[in-house]
Amino acid sequence: xxxxxxxxxxxxxxxxxxxxxxxxxxxxxxxxxxxxxxxxxxxxxxxxxxxxxxxxxxxxxxxxxxxxxxxxxxxxxxxxxxxxxxxxxxxxxxxxxxxxxxxxxxxxxxxxxxxxxxxxxxxxxxxxxxxxxxxxxxxxxxxxxxxxxxx
Amino acid sequence: xxxxxxxxxxxxxxxxxxxxxxxxxxxxxxxxxxxxxxxxxxxxxxxxxxxxxxxxxxxxxxxxxxxxxxxxxxxxxxxxxxxxxxxxxxxxxxxxxxxxxxxxxxxxxxxxxxxxxxxxxxxxxxxxxxxxxxxxxxxxxxxxxxxxxxxxxxxxxxxxxxxxxxxxxxxxxxxxxxxxxxxxxxxxxxxxxxxxxxxxxxxxxxxxxxxxxxxxxxxxxxxxxxxxxxxxxxxxxxxxxxxxxxxxxxxxxxxxxxxxxxxxxxxxxxxxxxxxxxxxxxxxxxxxxxxxxxxxxxxxxxxxxxxxxxxxxxxxxxxxxxxxxxxxxxxxxxxxxxxxxxxxxxxxxxxxxxxxxxxxxxxxxxxxxxxxxxxxxxxxxxxxxxxxxxxxxxxxxxxxxxxxxxxxxxxxxxxxxxxxxxxxxxxxxxxxxxxxxxxxxxxxxxxxxxxxxxxxxxxxxxxxxxxxxxxxxxxxxxxxxxxxxxxxxxxxxxxxxxxxxxxxxxxxxxxxxxxxxxxxxxxxxxxxxxxxxxxxxxxxxxxxxxxxxxxxxxxxxxxxxxxxxxxxxxxxxxxxxxxxxxxxxxxxxxxxxxxxxxxxxxxxxxxxxxxxxxxxxxxxxxxxxxxxxxxxxxxxxxxxxxxxxxxxxxxxxxxxxxxxxxxxxxxxxxxxxxxxxxxxxxxxxxxxxxxxxxxxxxxxxxxxxxxxxxxxxxxxxxxxxxxxxxxxxxxxxxxxxxxxxxxxxxxxxxxxxxxxxxxxxxxxxxxxxxxxxxxxx
Numbered sequence: 001x002x003x004x005x006x007x008x009x010x011x012x013x014x015x016x017x018x019x020x021x022x023x024x025x026x027x028x029x030x031x032x033x034x035x036x037x038x039x040x041x042x043x044x045x046x047x048x049x050x051x052x053x054x055x056x057x058x059x060x061x062x063x064x065x066x067x068x069x070x071x072x073x074x075x076x077x078x079x080x081x082x083x084x085x086x087x088x089x090x091x092x093x094x095x096x097x098x099x100x101x102x103x104x105x106x107x108x109x110x111x112x113x114x115x116x117x118x119x120x121x122x123x124x125x126x127x128x129x130x131x132x133x134x135x136x137x138x139x140x141x142x143x144x145x146x147x148x149x150x151x
Numbered sequence: 152x153x154x155x156x157x158x159x160x161x162x163x164x165x166x167x168x169x170x171x172x173x174x175x176x177x178x179x180x181x182x183x184x185x186x187x188x189x190x191x192x193x194x195x196x197x198x199x200x201x202x203x204x205x206x207x208x209x210x211x212x213x214x215x216x217x218x219x220x221x222x223x224x225x226x227x228x229x230x231x232x233x234x235x236x237x238x239x240x241x242x243x244x245x246x247x248x249x250x251x252x253x254x255x256x257x258x259x260x261x262x263x264x265x266x267x268x269x270x271x272x273x274x275x276x277x278x279x280x281x282x283x284x285x286x287x288x289x290x291x292x293x294x295x296x297x298x299x300x301x302x303x304x305x306x307x308x309x310x311x312x313x314x315x316x317x318x319x320x321x322x323x324x325x326x327x328x329x330x331x332x333x334x335x336x337x338x339x340x341x342x343x344x345x346x347x348x349x350x351x352x353x354x355x356x357x358x359x360x361x362x363x364x365x366x367x368x369x370x371x372x373x374x375x376x377x378x379x380x381x382x383x384x385x386x387x388x389x390x391x392x393x394x395x396x397x398x399x400x401x402x403x404x405x406x407x408x409x410x411x412x413x414x415x416x417x418x419x420x421x422x423x424x425x426x427x428x429x430x431x432x433x434x435x436x437x438x439x440x441x442x443x444x445x446x447x448x449x450x451x452x453x454x455x456x457x458x459x460x461x462x463x464x465x466x467x468x469x470x471x472x473x474x475x476x477x478x479x480x481x482x483x484x485x486x487x488x489x490x491x492x493x494x495x496x497x498x499x500x501x502x503x504x505x506x507x508x509x510x511x512x513x514x515x516x517x518x519x520x521x522x523x524x525x526x527x528x529x530x531x532x533x534x535x536x537x538x539x540x541x542x543x544x545x546x547x548x549x550x551x552x553x554x555x556x557x558x559x560x561x562x563x564x565x566x567x568x569x570x571x572x573x574x575x576x577x578x579x580x581x582x583x584x585x586x587x588x589x590x591x592x593x594x595x596x597x598x599x600x601x602x603x604x605x606x607x608x609x610x611x612x613x614x615x616x617x618x619x620x621x622x623x624x625x626x627x628x629x630x631x632x633x634x635x636x637x638x639x640x641x642x643x644x645x646x647x648x649x650x651x652x653x654x655x656x657x658x659x660x661x662x663x664x665x666x667x668x669x670x671x672x673x674x675x676x677x678x679x680x681x682x683x684x685x686x687x688x689x690x691x692x693x694x695x696x697x698x699x700x701x702x703x704x705x706x707x708x709x710x711x712x713x714x715x716x717x718x719x720x721x722x723x724x725x726x727x728x729x730x731x732x733x734x735x736x737x738x739x740x741x742x743x744x745x746x747x748x749x750x751x752x753x754x755x756x757x758x759x760x761x762x763x764x765x766x767x768x769x770x771x772x773x774x775x776x777x778x779x780x781x782x783x784x785x786x787x788x789x790x791x792x793x794x795x796x797x798x799x800x801x802x803x804x805x806x807x808x809x810x811x812x813x814x815x816x817x818x819x820x821x822x823x824x825x826x827x828x829x830x831x832x833x834x835x836x837x838x839x840x841x842x843x844x845x846x847x848x849x850x851x852x853x854x855x856x857x858x859x860x861x862x863x864x865x866x867x868x869x870x871x872x873x874x875x876x877x878x879x880x881x882x883x884x885x886x887x888x889x890x891x892x893x894x895x896x897x898x899x900x901x902x903x904x905x906x907x908x909x910x911x912x913x914x915x916x917x918x919x920x921x922x923x924x925x926x927x928x
Contacts, residue, residue: 015268029179030172032395034344035429039854042344070172084170088162091819094827095632096169097176097345097395126861129854131344131396132632133823134830134891135862 001062003028004072011059019043021059022069030070030100034129041128044101044108045069051108051127070100073107083107086145087138094132102128106142115146156641156651157882160819164651165636174393177348177363177426184350184422185214187412188270190260190277191431192252195288195504195847196300197281199250199259206276207262212269214419216277217261217411219249224379224414229405233474237312240304242502243472246407252281253300253469254506255847256434258407263415263423286504286847290443290466293501300469300502309471310500314482316557317493322458326449330529334444335913336518336896338466338841340436341511341831342859343631345395346427347436349408351416361388362413365395367402368669370627373661375405376413384665391629391659398831399511400437401631402671403473433852437473438841439511440914441466442481442518449493450530454541458493461485461522466508467500473509475500476561480515480603483558483566487523488573488599488785489545496558504847510671512831513892516602521914524598524897528904538901539581542599546573549875560781561672562606568783570875573599576809579871580787583807592796593804594906597789598894603781604812604886605677605877610667612682614643614690615771618744620714620729622647622654624687626679627667629659633675633888634820639683641816642882646687647694647728648711666775673886676816677782681880686774694731694770700763701726701734701754732770737761782877782885786810788829788894792902796925799918801837801903803866810870813877813885821887822870828891830865836896838864840915 001008003026011021019036022028022045031054034042038056045054046068054067073081080088083106093099102125109116109124116124121142130138168174204216219225229243248257260277264270285298293300293307300307323329350363360382366372369389377384394401408425416423427435442465449458465478478498486494531541547554549572556566577599587593614624624643630636640654647654657663658679659670667679691711698716699706702724710719717725733749741747748754751761762768791804808825815821838858842850851857876883896914904911909924 013268020267023179024181027181028172029176030174032176032345033178034346034395035854037429037853037855040344040429070170074171076171076173080167080170087170088166091163091823093163093166093169093632094634094823095343095345095396096165096174096393097343097632099169100172103170122862126863129344129859129861130827131342131398131831131859132827134826134828134868135865136826136867137823139862 001064002066004068010063014058014060016059017055018057018059018062019054022054028069028071032097032100034098041105042098042101044104044128046104046108049111051105070103082148083110083145086141086148090137090141090144092133092137092141098128098130102130102138106145110145110149116142156644157816161637161641161651161817163634163637164640165634176345176393176395177350177365180350180363180424182422184424185263185265185419186267186270187423187425188262188267188274189258189431190274190279191435192248192255192257192259194252194281194283195255195286196284197252198284199248199252199279200282201280202260203278204260207273210273210276212265213273214263215415216273217247219245219247222246224410225249229472230375231474232472233476235310235475238310238471238475240309241471241474242301242304244470246410254504255849256431256506261411263419286845288503288505288843288845288847290441290464290501290503293503294464300504304502307502308499309467309502310475312475313497314558315495319458319460319493319495322493323447323449323460326457327451329447329449330533332446332526332529333912334446334522334525336440336442336521337915338438338441339511339835339839339915340433340438340841340857341398341400343396343398346429346432347401347406348426349412350422350424351413352422353417353420355420358382359386359388360413360417363390363392364409365401366391366404367397367629367631367671368404369629369659369661370665370667371404371669372409379410389661394629394631397631397670399514399671400509402669403437403509429854430852434506434849437509438506439477439508440518444522446522446526448526448530452534454530454534454536454544456489456491456545459491460495462497465498465500466503468503468505468507470507471500472507477508477510477515479559479561481519483556483560483603484516484519484601485523486556487520488547488601489523490547505843512889514672514889516889516893517835517896520598520600520894521897521900525900525912528901539577539597543574543577546577546599549574560603562781564780566603567780568601569780569877569879571783571785571811572873572875573785575873576785576787576811579809580789580807583809583869583871584789584791584805588791588804590793592906593791593793594902594904595791596898596900596902597787598897599787600894601783601785602673602890602893604673604784605778605782606672606674607778608668609775609777610678610682611664611773611775612679612686613664613771613773614683614686615769616647616690616728616732618729618732618746620653620727622649624654624683625657625663626682627659627661627664628670628675628679631670634817635675638676638680638816638820642680642683643687646684646691649714649728673888676884677778677880677886678776680816680884681776681882682774684882685776686772689772689774690770693735693772694728697734698726698731735770736768776880779879782813782879784812784885784887784890786890788898790898790902792899792906794903794906794921799921806866807869809873810890811873811875812887812890814874814883815872816884824887825870825891826868828889829868829895830860832892832895833865834860835892836899836914837916840917
């Protein structure tokens with residue numbers, strides 16, 4: 001499978017979750033695990049460009065696919081991706097645990113809707129739980145990401 | 152002090168690495184750690200008749216399996232953290248149960264294996280036989296005492312406490328009107344998005360234990376591990392790295408894993424890690440909120456409260472490791488911002504066969520606020536008075552501070568409100584709320600509350616200016632998302648006249664600062680914030696002394712501005728802070744970094760010791776702040792809601808907050824605390840109810856069934872602030888962490904009652920509950 005642009009061999013253990021494989025075999029610990037039953041969205045990554053729950057998928061199922069994690073959005077020596085930058089400017093994170101999942105969901109949302117309506121924003125982030133922010137700042141961040149993506 | 156940074160909407164300095172996926176949470180740490188899994192009791196109350204771990208031990212990949220019999224501390228009760236004279240029957244669990252289990256989820260065995268998958272496989276091979284015992288669930292059933300949770304605790308009563316100010320019985324007898332009311336709150340759960348995790352490594356060569364723990368109190372964990380393992384505290388390092396939300400339950404210690412993971416690491420000689428899964432989090436981590444209140448209130452025809460008598464039972468759960476703190480807070484916070492001339496409160500802390508309780512954001516206060524506000528609503532209804540007017544008539548007035556409530560507070564003193572302006576909160580909230588929206592089934596709710604914050608005993612801080620001019624500052628309390636690294640940097644930057652970007656904060660790492668208490672009870676800004684202010688002030692004074700000696704001026708004529716110490720009125724005369732740091736440490740050998748300036752021949756000859764009497768080397772200082780009493784934040788929330796009479800879906804049309812936490816350090820951070828708190832309050836009021844059945848089984852231990860609100864359930868929150876500075880601390884700040892949560896149940900309860908015309912006397916609500924109430928009405 002391709003992860004953030006680089007080819008990686010499949011894990012030896014066929015029951016390894018994609019989330020565990022990314023975190024513990026490839027060291028991409030930006031993908032977090034909050035519930036392991038597909039509700040919280042902390043483990044959201046892009047599979048061939050679309051947001052998915054990496055805790056609900058076996059790593060071997062990602063064979064032949066392209067996975068993007070939060071680490072793949074901007075190299076360390078690059079400026080933040082517009083969605084990451086918007087989250088920073090709008091104070092859209094507190095503890096930061098759900099944040100990579102939200103960022104990946106919003107990247108996926110903006111790939112589908114370059115200028116989402118308020119309702120499309122709510123629906124676009126309604127697969128992710130945040131216990132800190134109350135979502136208001138995350139909604140603002142999506143609006144801001146739209147602006148930053150244009151420029 | 153200048154206030155360039157204090158009060159400014161400074162963007163968070165901790166964001167970059169969290170946004171790039173470079174945060175460091177406990178489970179992110181690997182280093183070849185063995186991984187673990189608990190065997191937990193499926194029964195809420197049972198006698199263990201046998202435990203067979205032989206098959207698990209023989210499984211390939213398993214390193215060790217512990218039961219109580221295998222542990223040197225297996226027969227030791229875990230600490231009772233907060234003893235109290237009224238806690239006559241305090242009981243704590245053991246690390247692993249071997250005789251009786253008293254809640255479903257209580258730990259029985261612990262498996263350590265090469266990885267988590269194997270540990271879970273092996274845990275399934277552990278055979279435990281149980282003889283079920285009668286289950287006591289709900290505080291009402293506990294009070295009936297047909298069965299006992301602990302054989303040696305009569306009536307299931309862990310503690311009883313009665314307090315009275317004035318003469319309640321006489322005042323009730325005299326009161327023109329009296330009303331009896333009953334209120335009930337059910338259990339909820341804080342559910343931080345990161346469940347708990349512990350990682351430990353033992354270095355036999357250095358006899359040093361290093362523990363990463365998602366705790367709210369690394370200093371206490373360090374102290375406890377040092378005692379347990381007979382190590383000097385300097386040989387135990389405990390770090391709370393990035394922590395994915397806490398909201399209270401991570402202040403509880405010791406959870407069994409916090410002893411077992413370090414112990415296993417010491418025994419195995421390799422790192423060991425345990426990461427909780429979400430399902431076990433639901434039963435293994437402390438919960439809160441269940442109470443039943445019986446209230447009698449006496450009042451006059453104008454709606455003035457003359458006397459209040461509240462007798463409540465608190466659901467303590469199976470053990471009382473956190474003592475009586477929750478019911479003590481509730482008892483203290485029922486009167487809230489209102490003048491109650493005669494107040495009596497009795498509580499009994501009841502054992503039940505459910506997960507133990509300890510503070511969850513709000514900590515005894517949401518229930519207290521619900522009781523008081525619903526009581527005022529009942530008075531308004533009976534007298535056919537406006538609900539806002541009844542509140543206004545009973546509020547403590549701005550000239551009444553300090554206001555001594557005369558009941559016990561969680562710090563061992565009595566409750567004394569330090570400052571506030573409650574009528575202003577109410578007036579602003581009413582104005583912000585505006586006119587009632589059109590339509591049927593619309594209701595208004597309003598609640599005023601106070602919150603005791605900034606509880607002691609103390610916190611400390613160490614601030615150091617490096618020779619580079621950069622500033623390092625550390626405190627013992629950890630962050631779970633409260634932007635400590637930003638707000639402490641603002642406080643320090645103002646004192647030292649540097650840029651926030653030049654201040655690096657360490658929090659919750661005993662290697663950097665070994666003393667302190669923890670992050671809980673909305674206390675960080677008050678305790679650690681003032682400690683930072685004090686320590687940075689000491690450093691600034693020292694910088695002035697050293698620079699004054701060098702520049703041959705009076706220290707009082709110096710100021711710290713833009714990273715320099717300079718003469719007031721002659722900004723060109725001065726030196727960089729980094730150069731002062733060099734001079735603060737007289738050296739014999741110039742080892743780079745400009746240190747030649749501090750060697751013996753670099754300056755003019757002078758008599759006396761190079762290090763002046765009483766001075767220590769280094770441009771650094773350690774300061775402590777110990778509050779004389781709690782600071783009392785306050786606020787008023789109000790809302791309009793609409794409830795669909797067919798589906799009972801709740802629509803929050805408008806939600807306003809007017810908040811007073813004294814001087815505001817960072818309005819962006821504060822806004823996030825309030826918005827997040829209100830969202831958690833909405834969840835706790837309408838969606839999140841822990842559903843135990845009569846057998847003590849938690850029936851909704853997953854996010855599929857315990858419904859935390861998504862964005863689609865949370866409306867925009869409108870926020871305004873007033874500032875009545877606290878007179879108790881140098882910064883004039885009060886805590887803000889729990890303010891968003893406290894009154895939400897009271898506000899929504901009141902609004903829904905009006906919208907549907909049904910009595911609301913319990914929390915949380917749900918569409919089903921409203922359907923049932925509407926059918927009864």
